[in-house]
Amino acid sequence: MTHQAVTRGGQTSLAPQHATPRIRVKGLGKRYGALEVFRNIDFEVGEREILAVVGPSGCGKTTLLRCVDGLLPHDAGEIWVGSERISEPIAGVAMVFQHFGLFPWKTVFENVAYGLRMAGASRSEIERKVPDFIKMVGLAGFEQAYPYQMSGGMQQRCGLARALALEPSVLLMDEPFAAVDAQTREILQFELLRIWEQRPTAMIFVTHSIEEAVLLGHRVIVLKGRPSTIHETITIDLPHPRTRATLREPRFAELRERVWSTLMHEAREAEFQLER
Ligand SMILES: Nc1ncnc2c1ncn2[C@@H]1O[C@H](COP(=O)(O)OP(=O)(O)O)[C@@H](O)[C@H]1O
Numbered sequence: 001m002t003h004q005a006v007t008r009g010g011q012t013s014l015a016p017q018h019a020t021p022r023i024r025v026k027g028l029g030k031r032y033g034a035l036e037v038f039r040n041i042d043f044e045v046g047e048r049e050i051l052a053v054v055g056p057s058g059c060g061k062t063t064l065l066r067c068v069d070g071l072l073p074h075d076a077g078e079i080w081v082g083s084e085r086i087s088e089p090i091a092g093v094a095m096v097f098q099h100f101g102l103f104p105w106k107t108v109f110e111n112v113a114y115g116l117r118m119a120g121a122s123r124s125e126i127e128r129k130v131p132d133f134i135k136m137v138g139l140a141g142f143e144q145a146y147p148y149q150m151s152g153g154m155q156q157r158c159g160l161a162r163a164l165a166l167e168p169s170v171l172l173m174d175e176p177f178a179a180v181d182a183q184t185r186e187i188l189q190f191e192l193l194r195i196w197e198q199r200p201t202a203m204i205f206v207t208h209s210i211e212e213a214v215l216l217g218h219r220v221i222v223l224k225g226r227p228s229t230i231h232e233t234i235t236i237d238l239p240h241p242r243t244r245a246t247l248r249e250p251r252f253a254e255l256r257e258r259v260w261s262t263l264m265h266e267a268r269e270a271e272f273q274l275e276r
Pocket residue numbers: 032035037055056057058059060061062063064
């Protein structure tokens with residue numbers, strides 16, 4: 001295990017291949033009333049980089065994504081996407097939600113078209129683009145289906161197509177595969193990697209699956225403590241494209257153990273922490 005792979009604390013410099021940052025978060029802090037969720041969060045995400053974020057339930061992962069998306073105001077620090085400072089949602093940033101976030105009364109086609117319509121796309125643009133994104137996520141033939149007619153995996157494919165249709169430079173993924181069964185999850189992880197290889201973006205991928213973080217991430221940040229801070233940043237030096245064979249590499253097991261030991265220590269502390 002090389003110790004260069006691990007950085008203690010919040011300093012996360014970009015690897016050379018990701019030298020242009022797309023997202024810059026500096027000194028970020030957020031509270032809900034008396035509850036301070038996190039503080040001093042610093043990281044950058046390259047324009048073709050997947051940053052995985054792991055941390056125990058309740059540590060503020062969803063809150064962090066909603067701040068980056070501009071849906072929630074932050075209390076301290078700054079968030080930049082390209083040259084824009086985030087204080088409200090901006091074009092070019094798309095989110096995929098844990099519980100899919102689809103409109104139940106809209107078809108797959110209309111769900112995928114929704115963001116484009118909101119962005120003022122013309123009818124012909126929608127007719128042209130939407131089928132391509134539906135196809136990209138493997139849902140061709142299901143354009144007229146409603147969410148209740150589809151499995152969780154298919155619903156999340158639709159959620160992904162809706163985000164991709166916006167052709168974002170930043171994709172925010174909030175435990176997108178947590179609500180599907182284990183086999184579907186594995187399929188979707190590799191589908192996501194395939195799509196990302198075709199259309200690389202800056203991505204923040206929140207998960208509490210260590211395997212998933214190591215499989216998908218170029219780097220993994222571990223949130224820890226109350227309030228949370230970045231406890232560790234681990235560079236995942238596994239080659240791309242990542243495939244099922246990646247899961248069998250000794251280096252994969254080493255890195256998974258590295259993240260596991262950090263996170264499990266924290267999970268135990270959190271479990272035994274008394275409310276004050
Ligand atoms: N709207 C809210 N108002 C008050 N507290 C909240 C709100 N949303 C989340 N929290 C609290 O903030 C903390 C972080 O929540 P969240 O970001 O959802 O964590 P995670 O996604 O890591 O599970 C939790 O203690 C949660 O109960």
